[in-house]
Amino acid sequence: MAAEATIIGAGTIGLGWTALFLARGLRVRVNSRRADAERVVREGLELFAPTIPGGGADPEELVTRLRIEPDLDRALDGADVVQENAPENLELKRELFGKVAAAAPPDALLLSSTSTFLPEDIGADLPDPRRVLVGHPFNPAHLIPLVEVVAAEGADPRLAERAVAFYRELGKTPIVLDHGINGFVANRLQSALLRESIHLVRSGVVTVEQLDAVVVNSIGLRWSTVGPFQSFHLGGGPGGLRHWLSHLGAGLEKGWAGLGSPPMDEQTVRTLIDQADQAFAGRTYEQLAAERDARHTAVLRALAELGEGDATR
Amino acid sequence: MAAEATIIGAGTIGLGWTALFLARGLRVRVNSRRADAERVVREGLELFAPTIPGGGADPEELVTRLRIEPDLDRALDGADVVQENAPENLELKRELFGKVAAAAPPDALLLSSTSTFLPEDIGADLPDPRRVLVGHPFNPAHLIPLVEVVAAEGADPRLAERAVAFYRELGKTPIVLDHGINGFVANRLQSALLRESIHLVRSGVVTVEQLDAVVVNSIGLRWSTVGPFQSFHLGGGPGGLRHWLSHLGAGLEKGWAGLGSPPMDEQTVRTLIDQADQAFAGRTYEQLAAERDARHTAVLRALAELGEGDATR
Numbered sequence: 001m002a003a004e005a006t007i008i009g010a011g012t013i014g015l016g017w018t019a020l021f022l023a024r025g026l027r028v029r030v031n032s033r034r035a036d037a038e039r040v041v042r043e044g045l046e047l048f049a050p051t052i053p054g055g056g057a058d059p060e061e062l063v064t065r066l067r068i069e070p071d072l073d074r075a076l077d078g079a080d081v082v083q084e085n086a087p088e089n090l091e092l093k094r095e096l097f098g099k100v101a102a103a104a105p106p107d108a109l110l111l112s113s114t115s116t117f118l119p120e121d122i123g124a125d126l127p128d129p130r131r132v133l134v135g136h137p138f139n140p141a142h143l144i145p146l147v148e149v150v151a152a153e154g155a156d157p158r159l160a161e162r163a164v165a166f167y168r169e170l171g172k173t174p175i176v177l178d179h180g181i182n183g184f185v186a187n188r189l190q191s192a193l194l195r196e197s198i199h200l201v202r203s204g205v206v207t208v209e210q211l212d213a214v215v216v217n218s219i220g221l222r223w224s225t226v227g228p229f230q231s232f233h234l235g236g237g238p239g240g241l242r243h244w245l246s247h248l249g250a251g252l253e254k255g256w257a258g259l260g261s262p263p264m265d266e267q268t269v270r271t272l273i274d275q276a277d278q279a280f281a282g283r284t285y286e287q288l289a290a291e292r293d294a295r296h297t298a299v300l301r302a303l304a305e306l307g308e309g310d311a312t313r
Numbered sequence: 314m315a316a317e318a319t320i321i322g323a324g325t326i327g328l329g330w331t332a333l334f335l336a337r338g339l340r341v342r343v344n345s346r347r348a349d350a351e352r353v354v355r356e357g358l359e360l361f362a363p364t365i366p367g368g369g370a371d372p373e374e375l376v377t378r379l380r381i382e383p384d385l386d387r388a389l390d391g392a393d394v395v396q397e398n399a400p401e402n403l404e405l406k407r408e409l410f411g412k413v414a415a416a417a418p419p420d421a422l423l424l425s426s427t428s429t430f431l432p433e434d435i436g437a438d439l440p441d442p443r444r445v446l447v448g449h450p451f452n453p454a455h456l457i458p459l460v461e462v463v464a465a466e467g468a469d470p471r472l473a474e475r476a477v478a479f480y481r482e483l484g485k486t487p488i489v490l491d492h493g494i495n496g497f498v499a500n501r502l503q504s505a506l507l508r509e510s511i512h513l514v515r516s517g518v519v520t521v522e523q524l525d526a527v528v529v530n531s532i533g534l535r536w537s538t539v540g541p542f543q544s545f546h547l548g549g550g551p552g553g554l555r556h557w558l559s560h561l562g563a564g565l566e567k568g569w570a571g572l573g574s575p576p577m578d579e580q581t582v583r584t585l586i587d588q589a590d591q592a593f594a595g596r597t598y599e600q601l602a603a604e605r606d607a608r609h610t611a612v613l614r615a616l617a618e619l620g621e622g623d624a625t626r
Contacts, residue, residue: 012550138531139548146531173530181518182571186531189509190541193532195569196505197541205494212540217486218451218459218499219506220536225608226601227525227533228503228510233589234605235452237325238598241589245582253577256508258495264566269558276546276554285551288539292547295538295616302615303608 002080002109002166003027008072008096009085010037013113015044016141017083022062023052023142024170029067031075037068048142051293053171053300076103081166083135085113090121097132098125109162111135115187118180120152130155133163135174136184140289143296145173148184199260201275202268208275224299315393315422315479316340321385321409322398323350326426328357329454330396335375336365336455337483342380344388350381361455364606366484366613389416394479396448398426403434410445411438422475424448428500431493433465443468446476448487449497453602456609458486461497512573514588515581521588537612 005021007014010032018041021028030041045059045066069075076082082104086092093112100110101123110132112122123132134150147167151160160176167174177184183191197211206214222231229241236244262268280288318334320327323345331354334341343354358372358379382388389395395417399406406425413423414436423445425435436445447463460480464473473489480487490497496504510524519527535544542554549557575581593601 138535144531144534146527148527173526175519175523175527175530177519178517181513181516183568185513185519185524185527188513188568188572189506189528190532191565191568192505192509192572193502194541194545194565195572196502198565200494200498200501203494204491206488206490206498208542210488211498212542213486214459214461214488214498215502215536215540216538217488218457219503220533220538220540221457221609221612222451223528223533224537224612225529225533226605227528228507229521229525229585229589230593230601230605232507233593234598234602240593240598242586245585249577249582252504252507255496255501255504256574259501259505259508261569264562269562272542272558273555276542280543280546280553285547285553288543289547292539292543294619296534298615298619299534299537299612302611306607306611 002169004078004080005029006031006075006079006082006104007085008032008075008082008100009087010034010040010044011085011087012139013137013141014083014085015041016048016137016139016143017085017113018066019045019048019052019057019062020142020170021083022065023049023057025065027065027067029069029075029079031069031072033070037070041066041068048140051140051143051297053143053145053297072099073103076100076108079104079108081109081111083111083113088114088116090117093117093122094125097122101126101131109133109159109166111163113137113141115184116182118152119150119155123152131159133159134180134184135163135167137172138186140293140296143293143300145171145300146186147172147174148186149174149176150180150184151176153179195262196259198264198268198272199262202262202271203260207279208272209279212279225303315482317391317393318342319344319388319392319395319417320398321345321388321395321413322400323347323353323357324398324400325452326450326454327396327398328354329361329450329452329456330398330426331379332358332361332365332370332375333455333483334396335378336362336370338378339394340378340380342382342388342392344382344385346383350383354379354381361453364453364456364610366456366458366610385412386416389413389421392417392421394422394424396424396426401427401429403430406430406435407438410435414439414444422446422479424476426450426454428497429495431465432463432468436465444472446472447493447497448476448480450485451499453606453609456606456613458484458613459499460485460487461499462487462489463493463497464489466492508575509572511577511581511585512575515575515584516573520592521585522592525592538616 005026008031049057049059119132120129123129130152136148138144164174233241318339321344362370362372432445433442436442443465449461451457477487546554
């Protein structure tokens with residue numbers, strides 16, 4: 001198992017990884033040029049430690065393996081794994097990974113949290129651009145199991161296998177995409193649902209608050225337990241997806257044609273913001289985020305306690 | 314509270330309602346012309362009783378309030394509430410509700426589980442077509458909290474309020490849509506996500522099994538705890554949805570333009586079925602459904618135990 005990790009960037013995602021890596025026993029160097037990095041990381045650990053999957057962690061214990069290292073070369077010296085969380089700017093990430101590859105050991109695992117770019121683009125300044133992998137987490141990164149792993153085209157398959165093994169040791173659920181696609185998988189699905197959500201609010205069928213309640217009380221609950229294909233497989237009864245598609249498959253395209261394509265004009269944005277202001281009034285970001293994380297934790301624990309501890313089926 | 318309920322139809326949805334209504338103390342007459350209705354309903358109660366929200370129920374106790382009544386007039390005599398679950402055929406439902414309105418007490422609540430039709434269309438044969446309401450559940454109906462309530466255009470608002478009060482007494486989460494729309498809300502959202510899911514499988518980015526794992530381990534988990542708008546509200550940090558939209562709103566339309574529009578041709582259907590066969594091989598419908606329901610129950614219980622017991626926020 002990896003022992004020495006370097007985390008580049010101390011934003012929300014970087015802090016989530018830092019908390020999780022430390023809780024799993026890694027020594028972590030956080031590379032950040034922020035003057036207040038020490039304070040920001042400590043606050044992040046205090047925020048995330050209680051909801052580290054598996055029962056939480058003690059922030060005082062975590063910091064014993066933590067070092068803040070503003071110098072990139074020193075942060076990378078002897079690293080087994082590097083998880084980069086710089087802003088979503090391709091030029092910046094390219095230049096950064098050029099330096100990372102030069103300063104880190106030649107067999108260090110080089111991972112980017114990017115939600116946008118392909119690994120071969122991020123690795124373009126390396127002698128071998130295929131050395132960089134995408135390891136895209138879902139916010140909050142310490143808590144949501146999914147990591148989308150994307151290797152560069154033509155990369156040695158063992159590279160993705162190493163990334164998968166590393167994330168599994170952290171307790172994550174890594175999924176290797178066959179090839180990169182803009183937005184990867186989860187964010188594309190999220191975007192598809194958001195488009196129709198905005199259409200329905202814009203059309204006045206439901207409010208922002210009602211839309212959220214519909215999702216939490218139906219498909220959200222369902223998809224926390226089985227994915228969409230297994231849902232429809234079961235919807236087909238004993239005949240499964242085959243039966244379901246033979247009965248409803250033809251209607252799918254027709255249904256899709258009737259879905260919305262809302263313009264994000266001023267009026268739409270105003271409607272969404274006004275209704276969100278109303279829906280979430282009187283509760284701060286910290287309150288709402290803490291509630292969300294407590295719920296995530298409760299759901300994950302409940303599913304893990306069911307026995308097999310495998311929430312993917 | 315309603316005391317006498319009539320459930321029309323003994324398919325999956327009718328059976329789910331029957332189990333729930335009985336468990337909440339209602340006397341239930343099930344109207345079905347199936348020769349084996351008695352057996353089918355008893356088997357349904359045995360299947361659903363263990364996962365009635367709030368700790369399960371004893372099927373032997375439930376049947377003490379159950380009567381199978383193949384004669385529609387006798388099934389409706391003195392009913393406080395009627396929940397119809399006939400096949401999705403508008404002519405059939407129209408004719409049925411014409412008879413229902415003639416035989417049931419004039420103030421009985423007339424509810425249809427339709428996932429397809431508008432209440433005024435179903436009620437077209439009534440003296441007042443606006444008397445019928447849609448109360449659309451989500452499968453399995455005894456377990457998933459959401460009921461989409463749709464009143465006919467121009468209906469007395471008190472009608473929807475009565476339906477909401479009734480469903481709340483059952484422990485459901487009714488949401489009243491402002492007006493009817495084809496597919497209502499949850500199924501439209503589900504359809505939007507399914508379209509992109511099929512696109513991603515068809516493009517070879519992920520398999521059916523991987524797609525399900527992505528959803529369960531990210532957005533499914535997230536949306537079981539907070540809806541999509543609250544997710545993005547929190548994604549915006551302390552600035553909320555306003556901040557999020559001002560930063561990412563412009564990119565939304567561009568992202569939507571890149572989403573897939575898969576044709577449901579023979580090749581697509583074959584790919585989905587082959588991959589589903591592989592993903593779910595060796596497990597029967599009953600096993601998979603029981604696993605799903607156990608997970609639903611565990612998640613609902615975990616969220617309820619968090620305190621406020623309100624999973625809508």
